Amino acid sequence: GESVGLHLPTLSVQEGDNSIINCAYSNSASDYFIWYKQESGKGPQFIIDIRSNMDKRQGQRVTVLLNKTVKHLSLQIAATQPGDSAVYFCAESYNQGGKLIFGQGTELSVKP
């Protein structure tokens, strides 16, 4: 389920299921988008990125979808594992190499 407000949105999934984490970005001029995974006590770790001239990109077990019409980004994780439990952030950038503007973050919890 999801919760909003003072707490991070959360997503709880069963091990082996697919996870979809959504993100709305703010700047229609943004041309670079990136997903990070942050585990407790660690820094954000790069997962996958996509440029605005694409609408889909696949990595190992992860897929990023970009819908520029509605300014929406999603991260799909296939066959979610307990090690995927973390907080996931989307970020956008205008003029690649510039500052990253981060979204709120979603906490993914994987039940064994």
Added chain:
Amino acid sequence: DTAVSQTPKYLVTQMGNDKSIKCEQNLGHDTMYWYKQDSKKFLKIMFSYNNKELIINETVPNRFSPKSPDKAHLNLHINSLELGDSAVYFCASGRGNQPQHFGDGTRLSIL
């Protein structure tokens, strides 16, 4: 073989003190960044340096002064620490249109 390393990992100090956080990257990147993560996990950029030159300053109080002795280092000095400075500070580095790499953060607690 740590890519982006920052020290210290934890910093506990009293209000009014001056402290520094150090950051080093061995990735050969030409741009380095400082981000602040608050208690709600919100990450916001503070500064960016490209080849020792300041290129981004996001309306951060002038008590915060970044210093880049060379393009592999970007240190953050904070004067007259306030309670609201308590947060986790992340250093990152990047090059052109490649993903930024982050350090593991410095948790700053003001008593």
